[in-house]
Every structure is written in C-alpha cells, then in structure tokens.
Amino acid sequence: MELRHLRYFLAVAEEANFTRAAARVGIGQPPLSQQIQALEKELGTALFVRTPQGARLTDAGQAFLVEVRRVLVDVDRAAESARRAARGESGRLRLGFTASAAFNPIVPALIRDYRRARPAVELALEETNTAGLLEALASGRLEAAFIRYSVSTPSELELVKFPDEPMKIAVPAAHPLATRTRAPLSALVGEPFILFPRSFGNSLYDEILSACRQAGFSLAITQEAPQMSSIVNLVSAELGVSVVPESTAQVQLPGVRYLEIEGQVPMARLALASMPGQAQASPALQHLLALAQGQTARTP
Structure with missing residues (x-):
C-alpha cells in the first residue's frame, strides 16, 4: 500500500464518483478504478459499492476513511514540519556562552532577536568557560558558542567577531x-x-x-x-x-x-564561533549567524 493509494481512495470517497475523483487526482478514470481494485484486493474487502450514479462506501470503507483522513493529516503535518525545519523555523539549536560574554549587551540582544524571529526553535543554552566551549564545539555537543578568542583560538573555527x-x-x-x-x-x-x-x-x-x-x-x-x-x-x-x-x-x-x-x-574580544560546515547542516544556525553578522555591521 502506497500513500498515493490512500489519496486515490480519499478522492473517490469524497467525490462519490470515479470520474470526478480521477479528474481531481489528475489520472484517467480506468487507471483510478484499477488502483482502487488493487487496494481492495490488498485489504481483502470491498471499500465501495459501485452504482450507476457513482460509488458508495461500504461499512469497511467508512471505517477505512476515518483512519485514512487521520494518516493523511499526519503525513501533511510531518511534511510541513520538515519544510519548517529546512527553513530554520523549527528544531533545536544548542548554543554556548561564557559567563563574561553574557554581560556583553550584544549577546542577550542577539538571543532576544533570534527568539522573536524563530519562536518555534528550541534554544538549548549552556554556560561554561571558553576552554569548555571549544571542546563542546569540537565534539558536536554545541552548534555555536559565544567565546573569548585570541591568536591561540583554533584556526579552523568560523568566527563572527564583535567589536573589542x-x-x-x-x-x-x-x-x-x-x-x-x-x-x-x-x-x-x-x-x-x-x-x-x-x-x-x-x-x-x-x-x-x-x-x-x-x-x-x-x-x-x-x-x-x-x-x-x-x-x-x-x-x-x-x-x-x-x-x-x-x-x-x-x-x-x-x-x-x-x-x-x-x-x-x-x-x-568576543566572537560567535561554529565549526566549518555546521551552518550548512543547520538552517537554524544559519539564521543566528546572519543576525550576528548584521549586528557587527550595525555596531560602530
């Protein structure tokens, strides 16, 4: 049984007519009838009573319709969830910061602006020292962190630097x-x-x-x-x-x-740090980095 079979069944059930249902789903009436027959054979029961006027659901068809509607709603919801995550509008972002960085007004302002722009993204915040944040970034436990950087900061990190x-x-x-x-x-x-x-x-x-x-x-x-x-x-x-x-x-x-x-x-010196390529795998992080870069552009 494939998802398209469920959509074909729903169209026939709602239209009560194979010809109208075929036009609705964009296939010919004979192929649609064949697909419904194959579905009935797989289920081992008739779903429709065929009449000269169209098609009427059997008791089995009525029971099946309730579940098909629920399944298709869940599928549509899942698809939309995936699209929202791909746009960075949902999901989870693991963000670290040092205790001293939290006092810098740039940090709470960025977090506030991000929450307002992406309210459905869960922010998991972790406070520790810079050495701990660098370790968490390298291990993948954090996707980004506000760190105090220096010449000894690992060169492979991607940094959005803020004013000294x-x-x-x-x-x-x-x-x-x-x-x-x-x-x-x-x-x-x-x-x-x-x-x-x-x-x-x-x-x-x-x-x-x-x-x-x-x-x-x-x-x-x-x-x-x-x-x-x-x-x-x-x-x-x-x-x-x-x-x-x-x-x-x-x-x-x-x-x-x-x-x-x-x-x-x-x-x-303060920067928002992330590992190379991390933003490509996390649209939620991409938006945070864009906000951070905008902040540096606005700060004199």
Missing part, C-alpha cells in the same frame, strides 16, 4: 583608588590580584597579563575565581583588585568601584 570591548579596573570601595574615576594599570603594582585560571580562558587572561607587563609590572595573583561574577564578589569582599570587561561593570555590587584605565587599555 575595553576593560576596567575593579577595586573595593575602601581602596585608596576608589575615590578616582580613572587610573593607570601601574597603580595596581603590588596589589593582591583576583583572576580566573588561565585554563578557563586564555584570551582574557593573556590580554590582562600582557597589558600589565607593558605597564611595567607583573601581576601578583593571590586568588582565583571561576568566573567574572565571582571575581566581582571577591573584590567586594576586599580580597583584592581585578581587571574586568567594561560590561561587567553592570554588576553594581555594594563595595565595588570601577575605574577607567588610563593609557593603553586591554581589550576583551
């Missing part, structure tokens, strides 16, 4: 620098410094250490924290100072002051 973000100094409110709005990095000489482990994200780590070396000193890292929000909390607890992306200053914790950096300012 300046960094700021974070100090406890009781710190002597807290009364200022600006300070050079050299003002942090000898200060206990809070930073995440390099293995969690070498881009920001190396950028901060390089900027401090260029300012003439080496950092004294006395406390490590897993993510930017933890670093800010430890600064508030007066365990040390830090340098954080400008967007992290949105975390207005009592006891923390943010200062602009005088002189050469270290930059936090």
Whole structure:
C-alpha cells in the first residue's frame, strides 16, 4: 500500500464518483478504478459499492476513511514540519556562552532577536568557560558558542567577531583608588590580584597579563575565581583588585568601584564561533549567524 493509494481512495470517497475523483487526482478514470481494485484486493474487502450514479462506501470503507483522513493529516503535518525545519523555523539549536560574554549587551540582544524571529526553535543554552566551549564545539555537543578568542583560538573555527570591548579596573570601595574615576594599570603594582585560571580562558587572561607587563609590572595573583561574577564578589569582599570587561561593570555590587584605565587599555574580544560546515547542516544556525553578522555591521 502506497500513500498515493490512500489519496486515490480519499478522492473517490469524497467525490462519490470515479470520474470526478480521477479528474481531481489528475489520472484517467480506468487507471483510478484499477488502483482502487488493487487496494481492495490488498485489504481483502470491498471499500465501495459501485452504482450507476457513482460509488458508495461500504461499512469497511467508512471505517477505512476515518483512519485514512487521520494518516493523511499526519503525513501533511510531518511534511510541513520538515519544510519548517529546512527553513530554520523549527528544531533545536544548542548554543554556548561564557559567563563574561553574557554581560556583553550584544549577546542577550542577539538571543532576544533570534527568539522573536524563530519562536518555534528550541534554544538549548549552556554556560561554561571558553576552554569548555571549544571542546563542546569540537565534539558536536554545541552548534555555536559565544567565546573569548585570541591568536591561540583554533584556526579552523568560523568566527563572527564583535567589536573589542575595553576593560576596567575593579577595586573595593575602601581602596585608596576608589575615590578616582580613572587610573593607570601601574597603580595596581603590588596589589593582591583576583583572576580566573588561565585554563578557563586564555584570551582574557593573556590580554590582562600582557597589558600589565607593558605597564611595567607583573601581576601578583593571590586568588582565583571561576568566573567574572565571582571575581566581582571577591573584590567586594576586599580580597583584592581585578581587571574586568567594561560590561561587567553592570554588576553594581555594594563595595565595588570601577575605574577607567588610563593609557593603553586591554581589550576583551568576543566572537560567535561554529565549526566549518555546521551552518550548512543547520538552517537554524544559519539564521543566528546572519543576525550576528548584521549586528557587527550595525555596531560602530
């Protein structure tokens, strides 16, 4: 039994006439009659009573009609689901991000715009450090991720790069620098410094250490924290100072002051990363990448 047999049967049942049904499905009346006869033979029962006026369903035909309509509705729904997925209008998109990237206004704006444009696409979000995101991309667990990139980022990744973000100094409110709005990095000489482990994200780590070396000193890292929000909390607890992306200053914790950096300012670099060819297999990802590229074009 083929799908076309069901459509032929439905046409005859609804038209109650082989000639009209044949015109409806676009074949001749004799071939249609032969197809219905073959269907009846396969089922082992008559589906129609042939009359001079046309055709009338038997009891078996009435029962069969109920199920045929359900099956054809399901088939049409399945076909439309496939077409929607092929257009990137449904399905699932696995997207990762770093904790610090989540503070950058570009990231929530892109996710919001994507949800509005593709409400039927399920977004599965995962937060971890850049090293974990790179591993997830390579293994296929994630289709895309907002990462902090650097020269050591795997060259095979496809990156949509966003504007560089300046960094700021974070100090406890009781710190002597807290009364200022600006300070050079050299003002942090000898200060206990809070930073995440390099293995969690070498881009920001190396950028901060390089900027401090260029300012003439080496950092004294006395406390490590897993993510930017933890670093800010430890600064508030007066365990040390830090340098954080400008967007992290949105975390207005009592006891923390943010200062602009005088002189050469270290930059936090953000990109939307995906594996080569991944977008060709995922129309949902194609739309996200298009939105991201549009965002970079709009950002001065």
